[in-house]
Amino acid sequence: MAQARPPFVHPYIPNAVPAIKAEMLAAVGAAGVEEFYADVPETIRLRRPLDLPEPVRSESELVRHVQGLLNRNTSAGEALSFLGAGCYRHYVPAVCDEVAGRSEFLTAYAGEPYEDHGRFQALWEYQSLMGELLEMDVVNVPVYDGYQAAATALRMAGRVTGRRRLVVASAVDPAKLSKIVDYVRPVHDLTVVPAVNGLADLEAVRRALAGADVAALYAEAPSYLGTVDPGLPELAELAHAAGALYVVGCNPISLGVLTPPAGYGADLVCGDIQPLGIPMQFGGGQAGFIASRDEERIVAEFPSRLFGLVPTAVDGEYGFGDVAYERTSFAVREEGREWVGTAAALHGIVAGVYLALMGPEGMREIGETIMMNTRYAMRTLAEVPGVGIPYGSAPHFGEFAVRFRPGISAAEVNRALLAENIFGGAILSGDTALICVSELHTRSDVDTLAAALKEIVR
DSSP states (O other), X not given: OXXXXXXXXXXXXXXXXXXXXXXXXXXXXXXXXXXGGTTSOGGGOOOSOOOOOOOOOSHHHHHHHHHHHHTTOOOTTTSEEOOOTTOOOOOOOHHHHHHHTSTTTOOTTTTOOSSOHHHHHHHHHHHHHHHHHHTOSEXXXXXXXXXXXXXXXXXXXXXXXOOOEEEEOSOOOHHHHHHHHHHHTTXXXXXEOOOBTTBOOHHHHHHHTOSSOEEEEEEEESOTTSBOOTTHHHHHHHHHHTTOEEEEEEOGGGTTTSOOGGXXXXXXXXXXXXXXXOOOGGGOXXXXXXXXXXXHHHHTTOOSOOEEEEEOSSTTOEEEEESSGGGSHHHHGGGSSSOOOOOOHHHHHHHHHHHHHHHHHHHHHHHHHHHHHXXXXXXXXXXXXXXXXXXXXXXXXXEEEEEEOTTOOHHHHHHHHHHTTEEOOEEEETTEEEEEOOTTOOHHHHHHHHHHHHHHHO
């Protein structure tokens, strides 16, 4: 008689051995695993095995399987890429990857410290460097991404002012806007004032701010379309005249050449640190920052961790610890200012390394290079028959829109470019794409794109 097969014990699932499971159940006084799901209504239980493929039972098979999936990708390093739209390819100094991979920092929990004073200090240094770049006093430990940072900054403004309405005054990534709307929905109504020719419509914004119920005015510098709006200072005046806070989203790598939002009246500044030494990672590598002046009414509303200097038992020596920890959901759970989940703290440490390495002069040089590359690309592509630059008269940083002749879509153009091993821009609409350049692009790269477009769009 054939013997019954022993139960399968998966090599990657802890405590999967039946005897260990039985010991654990006995320790908590449960007759079976089913007891742990007693509160889950029967109507939503599956009651059948998931339709999954057979498990991969060896490490070598798993490596081969995952490598096969990865081989289907073409990275932005293997093709000539003009993709951006919130996730950018910049040069990553080797020291950034070296520090990110060190065992002192690299954890399965996103680099988040609890009682690790070395990481406390590393994040304090990051916050200090970002504060200098942004000309702000207070910077948070990074949240998930720039989308989350924008949504949280607006929620903060709502708590500070006690008001309900939010107004958006510049072109914003539709995906980011969707995240903001979803996140603020329980407590805020959001009004979007459409941009005109890539810039804020100041009179329409003035009308939208009428009344006494606006918590914040939100703008971006540069905007989603890459425009740097000369009206940003006037937006600050309009917001403050209405009793609202001025919240500005910005690309931190631009601040070596552009005035930080604090310099023209921003109360809260937010964005994503991915451009600061963090690879694209197939769409990942995002981490959001929020910054403000050292005003108690605003600092008290930060939901995320803040690190500062604290005295120690040794006179003259200082340590690094949480500032006003009781604000956070880490300390008081549902009573916190706002829910905060796993932080992207490891990316913050890397951004700190990048800023320390670059210094003010390096940030100025990279910003100037990007602006010059942007202007060269705009001028060169504008000369291609069938290609127009919709907002070409406005100053741009890193990105700009291109519009193709009637009868050809941006999707068609991108498919044709891909056949030439070129990633075209993110699609804005049927005939319009967003082209991105960085310090890594050469004039030859731009000329290659222009030559390809001449053949495709003619």
